[in-house]
Amino acid sequence: xxxxxxxxGRRAADISASVERAVADGSLEPGQLLPPMRELAERLGVNxxxxxxxYRTLRERGVIETAGRRGSRIRPKPATTARESIRxxxxxxxxxxxxxxPDTALLPSLVEAFxxxxxAADQNPVLYGDASLEPELARAARAALDADxxxxxxxVVASGSLDAIERxxxxxxxxxxxxxxxxxxxxxxxxxxxxLGLRIEPVGVDDDGPLPGDVARALRGGARALVVTxxxxxxxxxxxxxxxxxxxRAVLAAHPxxxxxxxxxxxxxxxxxxxxxxxxxxxxxxxxxxAKAYGPxxxxxxxxxxxxxxxxxxxRQSLGPGWVSRITQRAVAALWAARAVDxxxxxxxxxxxxxxxxxxxxxRGITAHxxxxxxxxxxxxxxxxxxxxxxxxxxxxxxxxxxxxxAGPGVRITVSGLRVEEIDAVAxxxxxxxxxxxxxxxxx
Numbered sequence: 001x002x003x004x005x006x007x008x009g010r011r012a013a014d015i016s017a018s019v020e021r022a023v024a025d026g027s028l029e030p031g032q033l034l035p036p037m038r039e040l041a042e043r044l045g046v047n048x049x050x051x052x053x054x055y056r057t058l059r060e061r062g063v064i065e066t067a068g069r070r071g072s073r074i075r076p077k078p079a080t081t082a083r084e085s086i087r088x089x090x091x092x093x094x095x096x097x098x099x100x101x102p103d104t105a106l107l108p109s110l111v112e113a114f115x116x117x118x119x120a121a122d123q124n125p126v127l128y129g130d131a132s133l134e135p136e137l138a139r140a141a142r143a144a145l146d147a148d149x150x151x152x153x154x155x156v157v158a159s160g161s162l163d164a165i166e167r168x169x170x171x172x173x174x175x176x177x178x179x180x181x182x183x184x185x186x187x188x189x190x191x192x193x194x195x196l197g198l199r200i201e202p203v204g205v206d207d208d209g210p211l212p213g214d215v216a217r218a219l220r221g222g223a224r225a226l227v228v229t230x231x232x233x234x235x236x237x238x239x240x241x242x243x244x245x246x247x248x249r250a251v252l253a254a255h256p257x258x259x260x261x262x263x264x265x266x267x268x269x270x271x272x273x274x275x276x277x278x279x280x281x282x283x284x285x286x287x288x289x290x291a292k293a294y295g296p297x298x299x300x301x302x303x304x305x306x307x308x309x310x311x312x313x314x315x316r317q318s319l320g321p322g323w324v325s326r327i328t329q330r331a332v333a334a335l336w337a338a339r340a341v342d343x344x345x346x347x348x349x350x351x352x353x354x355x356x357x358x359x360x361x362x363x364r365g366i367t368a369h370x371x372x373x374x375x376x377x378x379x380x381x382x383x384x385x386x387x388x389x390x391x392x393x394x395x396x397x398x399x400x401x402x403x404x405x406x407a408g409p410g411v412r413i414t415v416s417g418l419r420v421e422e423i424d425a426v427a428x429x430x431x432x433x434x435x436x437x438x439x440x441x442x443x444x
Contacts, residue, residue: 062197
């Protein structure tokens, strides 16, 4: 043991392992400085190169970060579940409009598609060493991507959008790299980045998508990747417009080495046109999930991108789960072929409820956002108070803290569980919750 530092060992592997153990048991805390390499080498009686190798391993594993002459310190602990835990416990009798789930009445029946896929699997089982991609799914996915103007690229299948994004980030970035992420944005994305040992660079969002000025600042500041939600952005409902896409492409053109990841999880529930940003000679990936339109439990997303990125993802996937069930792939391909989801009808259904809520809130003097998808974002002055008062009034909404870093407070309301005739009641409750609470004093 080394004085105030619980570090020991004679080999680089032993030294790095002792630091990780100390971090795990709390002996070394986030933000705590480590001794300079030469000082630690002298105390341990080892060559400074041994300590340098140990520190390098710790940086690569995301345990420490080094800032030049300011030395090395323990990195903040990854927030793997923190945001997921920021939710409201919904008591009996309270309507839950917080969960972000699709309207189950709009999801297609899966019986016939899976029955046919299972029958095909009985006749010709997929075994180890067989192809990981269902040919019909790949053809249908690529045709749809081509129709939407997504650049040509090979296709691979992942277990949902987050799985695909994680794999792309992992094969391109190293611990300590910065990722430009929408703020407010998808809570799981805000958890994933630090869990990978990466740093978040928040980028503001309006109804037309990420703000070009914020993106430019993040990339000039050294962000190695940019993640953009093309449509039905969670939680704001933003959708990248044609004009905004042009602006963002111009920003990206000045940073050709930046990894671009586009998430089109709104495919199948949004009728707004897609304006993809990919196209330049850069590392890029485009992810399209079936969760919102066909059901979250299918756990399937299609990923395309430049050949090198897709090849790296496929190689790493083969060392882990291997592949996404070909039975599920066949079922999804059958659902697509049968046009089991009418995207226009689904989009119109969500749109009626979303637009009605935004309009009802506007009548009551409250600004809300929701250009596409199934969520409405309501900026509020006192997030905690609004959530509590709405819960007391019988409505459970999602606290904005799950979705934001530097962005102002707000709440997210999912409209998929609402009936149009309930809209006024929700708007009344929100207006009452946003107003001054009884017994409080206003400071104007």
